Amino acid sequence: MQVKKEEIRQTIIDVATNEFMRMGYENVSMRVIAYKANTTIGNIYHYFKNKEVLLQTILIPVFDNIENLMKQHFENEIKCPLTQKEALYYAEHLEEFFDKSELRGFLDKRIVIILKLESSSLLERKEKFIEELQEHLQQHIRMKDDAHYSKIVIDVLADCLKHVLIEHDNINDAKAEFIKLFRLFCTGFIGQMK
Amino acid sequence: MQVKKEEIRQTIIDVATNEFMRMGYENVSMRVIAYKANTTIGNIYHYFKNKEVLLQTILIPVFDNIENLMKQHFENEIKCPLTQKEALYYAEHLEEFFDKSELRGFLDKRIVIILKLESSSLLERKEKFIEELQEHLQQHIRMKDDAHYSKIVIDVLADCLKHVLIEHDNINDAKAEFIKLFRLFCTGFIGQMK
Amino acid sequence: MQVKKEEIRQTIIDVATNEFMRMGYENVSMRVIAYKANTTIGNIYHYFKNKEVLLQTILIPVFDNIENLMKQHFENEIKCPLTQKEALYYAEHLEEFFDKSELRGFLDKRIVIILKLESSSLLERKEKFIEELQEHLQQHIRMKDDAHYSKIVIDVLADCLKHVLIEHDNINDAKAEFIKLFRLFCTGFIGQMK
Amino acid sequence: MQVKKEEIRQTIIDVATNEFMRMGYENVSMRVIAYKANTTIGNIYHYFKNKEVLLQTILIPVFDNIENLMKQHFENEIKCPLTQKEALYYAEHLEEFFDKSELRGFLDKRIVIILKLESSSLLERKEKFIEELQEHLQQHIRMKDDAHYSKIVIDVLADCLKHVLIEHDNINDAKAEFIKLFRLFCTGFIGQMK
DNA sequence: AATGAATGAGCGTTCATTCAT
DNA sequence: GATGAATGAACGCTCATTCAT
Incomplete structure (x- = not known):
């Protein structure tokens, strides 16, 4: 089920961007980002040190x-x-x-x-x-x-x-x-x- | 440490009103309201059945x-x-x-x-x-x-x-x-x- | 609204007895006893040192x-x-x-x-x-x-x-x-x- | 401190089953289950969405x-x-x-x-x-x-x-x-x- | 690269209890 | 005698985060 690194990374960013825009950064949980990006919370943390860094990347x-x-x-x-x-x-x-x-x-x-x-x-x-x-x-x-x-x-x-x-x-x-x-x-x- | 009923009740409402306005209802915790109103969580629930009722009262x-x-x-x-x-x-x-x-x-x-x-x-x-x-x-x-x-x-x-x-x-x-x-x-x- | 002492005391006991039987001692809160006995929690504690003593009295x-x-x-x-x-x-x-x-x-x-x-x-x-x-x-x-x-x-x-x-x-x-x-x-x- | 998934999951179920039988579902707290299963509350919720689901699983x-x-x-x-x-x-x-x-x-x-x-x-x-x-x-x-x-x-x-x-x-x-x-x-x- | 087990702090809420009035 | 204000511990639950595998 391994996907090209950049692909899943970009999916996480895209999903997070949409959710952050709609709900506001504070109201979006890592859980829903993981779910909507078809990956796991742990894997998001593999790409981004924490929620803050994910936001910064965006x-x-x-x-x-x-x-x-x-x-x-x-x-x-x-x-x-x-x-x-x-x-x-x-x-x-x-x-x-x-x-x-x-x-x-x-x-x-x-x-x-x-x-x-x-x-x-x-x-x-x-x-x-x-x-x-x-x-x-x-x-x-x-x-x-x-x-x-x-x-x-x-x-x-x-x-x-x-x-x-x-x-x-x-x-x-x-x-x-x-x-x-x-x-x-x-x-x-x-x-x-x- | 007992204060006149209406006083603390009004304080809770005032504090909650301000916090709700500034941060949004969803982002304000009962603990913060209690702290800023110089009382305890339990006491807020003495005056208001729940967070929702506090909001409705306001x-x-x-x-x-x-x-x-x-x-x-x-x-x-x-x-x-x-x-x-x-x-x-x-x-x-x-x-x-x-x-x-x-x-x-x-x-x-x-x-x-x-x-x-x-x-x-x-x-x-x-x-x-x-x-x-x-x-x-x-x-x-x-x-x-x-x-x-x-x-x-x-x-x-x-x-x-x-x-x-x-x-x-x-x-x-x-x-x-x-x-x-x-x-x-x-x-x-x-x-x-x- | 003052009632003869023994009257309210007995009401509390009666209500508590019924509730304890139906729900079990552990599952009955002082709140509901007070409510069903038409009095206040504080007043129950006036008659009974604590929930335990109320039970013992019964x-x-x-x-x-x-x-x-x-x-x-x-x-x-x-x-x-x-x-x-x-x-x-x-x-x-x-x-x-x-x-x-x-x-x-x-x-x-x-x-x-x-x-x-x-x-x-x-x-x-x-x-x-x-x-x-x-x-x-x-x-x-x-x-x-x-x-x-x-x-x-x-x-x-x-x-x-x-x-x-x-x-x-x-x-x-x-x-x-x-x-x-x-x-x-x-x-x-x-x-x-x- | 990571244990094989099924092991701790089964431990939680076993502990919960015993506690539920002895004390009744309503009288058992997630904290007690966590403690007796040598884990944390959060981890129980990792395995079971909520107390209800834990009961249903059993x-x-x-x-x-x-x-x-x-x-x-x-x-x-x-x-x-x-x-x-x-x-x-x-x-x-x-x-x-x-x-x-x-x-x-x-x-x-x-x-x-x-x-x-x-x-x-x-x-x-x-x-x-x-x-x-x-x-x-x-x-x-x-x-x-x-x-x-x-x-x-x-x-x-x-x-x-x-x-x-x-x-x-x-x-x-x-x-x-x-x-x-x-x-x-x-x-x-x-x-x-x- | 990816999973998911594990943690601990914090959430809204309920409860028994104390005490000033 | 009676009220209800006040407290703090505990409840079920969620969250960001860490880490072994």
């Missing part, structure tokens, strides 16, 4: 990627800051720009895991990431953020991502719906009213 | 209240539905109307607990409440809700409430910030840009 | 009584030992002799409690009582009891008593059925066959 | 067996019903027939557990089994069972089994004593008198 690449994307995005912003008018334009035509924009990096189950993470050693890195995100958003919104809008906006982002990723297995459907939602928050609920 | 009054408020709100809506223009006006001057509006009932830690609730017998009541909320929102936004905007909007509401209630002990500060956030979502992020 | 009088009866019975036996023929006669006409015989002392809920008792400090006294009963029975059966018949017979007695006392609230009905059962065991199952 | 085979035996017995009975004379003969010479008779299936610790069982999902199956036993007995005794003799007889059977199985580790000794007791109840106590 999240660290996406941390690296997203931090990179944000750095690029930040640099572009400084060169040519968006005006409100431009922002509106982008929001309206997001379909065209999505894949080229740094937003593409967010449409990822693992981002949901990060944004909902409540314990683990990665919390620190999460906080740093959230802070950077907040700063970016403040750049965009360009205002004193005394109401901590940006913090909320990030939670909202997490909810939207979780929602579209759970509802739509097909990545294109997910993208389409995410874009709709993103636009909704850009222009506001009242903008939707007739 | 949530049922707010369920009753909020369902009432929503009914009123719904009836008012039907008599004179909001136009986009009026909505904008209300959003701009929310400070003046907040205490009279049905929104006031939402500024409550216990609403956060409800919105984040994942297990317990109250789930059914929660779902009914969420459904009604969704219907209301679809009335307001007056659109086909094919992207399930309303579901997301509710999650967003939960995040906002959680945020402002955790950050601000003072109810007025919490209110002020909630109003800001509410307005933000009404008019959109881009509207905030200069 | 059982000690019956211990005293039954030990007495057995002594009398033993003395009578020695004066004029039963022959098999006489025994058969008594078994056949038990209705007439029951109230005068020492058997009458056994038709008591508290005997059931004793015979089913598994823990408590009274176990020692129970064992002594059982031993005496055994000796009596060996007198009656007049045989080497290498198969410990008598021990079994006592368990059988307990079962019969429990059965008739639970099934029949009316003491006369209980007596009638107990006599039938007693006769059955005296003459054997095969004796019942046509 | 009892279901004996349920299957005994139900089968009773079916056979019932069929034989119908073909050639016992007369009183034959019954007496069998009772007298039970040693010779025991191993061939359906009675052999009853000389089992697990039968005692069943007969004393008060809770658990197996109760239903127990009740069905008891009912069948009662019907059989009424067949044998061939009488109106208005005093519920059969119910009592079954309790008596449980007591006898418990007694001989606890007193005699050696199965042959147990059998011998069980036969003596069985005969006693067939012919009655008075029959034993000189």
